[in-house]
Every structure is written in structure tokens, then in C-alpha cells.
Amino acid sequence: GDSVTQMEGPVTLSEEAFLTINCTYTATGYPSLFWYVQYPGEGLQLLLKATKADDKGSNKGFEATYRKETTSFHLEKGSVQVSDSAVYFCALSSPKGRRALTFGSGTRLQVQP
Amino acid sequence: SQTIHQWPATLVQPVGSPLSLECTVEGTSNPNLYWYRQAAGRGLQLLFYSVGIGQISSEVPQNLSASRPQDRQFILSSKKLLLSDSGFYLCAWSPDRAMNTEAFFGQGTRLTVV
Numbered sequence: 001g002d003s004v005t006q007m008e009g010p011v012t013l014s015e016e017a018f019l020t021i022n023c024t025y026t027a028t029g030y031p032s033l034f035w036y037v038q039y040p041g042e043g044l045q046l047l048l049k050a051t052k053a054d055d056k057g058s059n060k061g062f063e064a065t066y067r068k069e070t071t072s073f074h075l076e077k078g079s080v081q082v083s084d085s086a087v088y089f090c091a092l093s094s095p096k097g098r099r100a101l102t103f104g105s106g107t108r109l110q111v112q113p
Numbered sequence: 114s115q116t117i118h119q120w121p122a123t124l125v126q127p128v129g130s131p132l133s134l135e136c137t138v139e140g141t142s143n144p145n146l147y148w149y150r151q152a153a154g155r156g157l158q159l160l161f162y163s164v165g166i167g168q169i170s171s172e173v174p175q176n177l178s179a180s181r182p183q184d185r186q187f188i189l190s191s192k193k194l195l196l197s198d199s200g201f202y203l204c205a206w207s208p209d210r211a212m213n214t215e216a217f218f219g220q221g222t223r224l225t226v227v
Contacts, residue, residue, distance in 0.1 A: 032213045043119075043203055043218035044157075051213065089157065095213045099145050099164065100172075105156035
């Protein structure tokens with residue numbers, strides 16, 4: 001079945017450091033890929049998405065590129081801020097599977113001033 | 114625009130008591146609806162999803178049930194809560210008949226069973 005694997009956290013960085021959170025997936029067919037962000041005590045917000053191979057999703061300085069050959073969708077940001085501290089979830093939606101998203105286990109990011 | 118409402122935001126219930134969490138969506142018709150649970154420090158577990166009124170699919174056997182009495186209303190229930198039912202419950206929706214698309218989440222309900 002479909003699955004998403006994320007790097008374990010927490011990831012602790014200093015402000016203005018470069019961020020990478022790794023995400024790889026297994027899916028039937030050609031899935032769409034997503035990154036969600038969850039701030040403390042809140043629901044999940046869609047951060048960015050990509051619907052086909054080589055697409056790059058971007059939002060708020062975050063980027064991720066859909067790499068079909070490596071089945072990956074790594075999240076990157078060039079310069080993190082304290083306000084980026086949150087839990088980040090990688091997810092996929094498969095055209096041949098169930099309608100619900102399949103999520104990774106989440107990665108907690110802590111940015112220190 | 115579409116909005117999703119989920120309530121209550123927090124709930125403390127004794128073991129053995131009933132549960133009812135409600136979720137409603139506005140601004141769309143016949144959405145796909147989902148209930149997820151997030152245990153402390155863990156990822157998201159899909160509990161139920163629904164593609165239409167009265168159509169519920171259960172992902173895992175458990176102490177919970179779901180109902181969809183109206184097009185844009187999704188209810189999560191339990192007759193007798195267990196300590197292990199504690200967690201953060203999230204309702205979500207995605208567009209009608211859409212595959213391969215994102216879901217939109219409510220703000221969640223933090224349930225503590227004591």
C-alpha cells in the first residue's frame with residue numbers, strides 16, 4: 001500500500017540556517033505530494049504541493065521538488081525564522097488508492113534565536 | 114470560500130462516558146469528509162472517511178464510530194470512552210469526487226479522557 005517516510009525529529013536549527021526535511025514515498029500510480037504545517041494546538045495547514053514529476057511547489061520561502069526517480073519530496077528553506085517552529089508533515093494522495101491522504105509521521109522543527 | 118468548523122476545541126471526559134464531536138463544512142457540496150486522530154507527539158491516523166450521506170468507511174477497528182447525517186456534517190462518537198481514546202482529533206474535507214487532491218483541516222479537538 002501507499003506509505004510516506006519522513007526523517008525523525010526534532011530538528012533544531014539556529015535562525016537563518018538552511019533547512020532540509022527529507023521525505024520519501026511509496027505509491028501506486030502517480031500521486032500528488034504535499035507538505036503540511038501544524039503550529040502548536042492547531043490543525044494542519046497546507047504549505048505547498050506538487051502534482052506531477054519535476055514540479056516544484058513553493059510557499060513562504062519553502063520549496064519542494066517532486067522527484068519521481070528517487071520517489072522523494074524533500075522540504076527546503078534557505079533561511080529559517082523562529083516563527084517557522086512547528087511540526088511538518090509530508091503526505092501523498094494516490095489516484096488509485098483510497099481517497100484519504102497518507103501522511104508521514106511528522107518532523108518537529110525548533111528554530112532558536 | 115469554503116470553511117470547516119470543528120467543536121469543541123477542548124474536552125475532558127471521564128472513562129466510560131459518551132463522546133460526540135461535530136464537524137461542519139460550508140461553501141461546498143458533497144465533500145469527502147475525514148476524521149483523523151493524532152496521539153501525543155505522533156503522526157496522523159485516519160479513523161473514518163465518507164464520500165456521501167450515510168456512507169462511512171472505517172480504517173481501523175476501535176471504540177469509535179462516525180456518522181454523516183447531512184451532506185456537510187460529520188460526527189465522531191463513542192458510547193464509552195477509554196483512556197486510550199485521548200488525543201487530538203482532526204476533521205478534514207476534500208472536494209467532491211476529486212482524486213489526487215489536498216484536504217483541508219479544521220482546528221482540531223483536544224480530548225483528554227481521565
